[in-house]
Amino acid sequence: MARIDHLLSSTRTVSFEFFPPKTDREAQVLDQALNELTELNPSFVSVTYRGGAQSRQRTFDLVASMQAQGALNPMAHLICVAHRKDELIEILTQYRAAGVENLMALGGDPSTEPDAIIGELTYASELVELARAVGGFSIGVAAHPLGHPRSTTLGQDRDYLAAKLEAADFAVTQFFFSIEEYLSLVDDLAQRGCAKPVLPGIMPVTSLSSVPRMADMGAPVPDWAVARLQAASELGGPSAVRAEGIALATELCAELLERGAPGLHFYTLNHSSATKEIARALGIA
16 A cells, blocks of 8 residues: 555646545445446545444444555545544554555535534644654645635635645545636645645536535536536437547546646545546546
């Protein structure tokens, strides 16, 4: 297994993101995706974590299993909300004991559960500091090309991100659909003296019904891209929309690589087909 900061210092990376399954059916879907995407020899894979004891254990089990099997290089997600500090130290120590070296440190959304624990840490930067104290991790943080939803202004968001990223090793962005959004983010960080690698997050739009959901998640699909998807729908229906969405993502990835992005990070939603098609079109399969 390799630390992600070491990989980024020597090569361009390709990585995939998964979430831990909740049911046997979801486990079967994930197993198929993992088997198929392992063939692409990714630099690393990340496993998400939404909080709560069950989700935490599912993430740990999946990451530890990947680490033990050695076929995939895993990065564990960890959020600091709803956790006591000693609990976070315990989780981090368990990961190191399992040989896991790569960590995505996230603040996380406050829990809406009435009996949720009020965490002792609030921001991802505090979790980065705690992981540094435990030691042995290559640490990534999240970046939002259009700004974090809770930031007052884009400038404020960039200030916080630059400080957070200076303490970490690299960033992975929320998915986006316009090259200008990524370049603006990187330029803003450079103006603040931050040159750490920022991996662009990619999620193809494979149906028109997903367009509103993208906006709800803070990453609206540009009007020009929606127009291309709608034109494809009129010509060939859902299958044509899917093909056009994959073409859009492939074009974005090619432009990112041409403009010097340090790698590509694919949000797979635990499926392999769209990611495989994009990788093959780019010649990185």
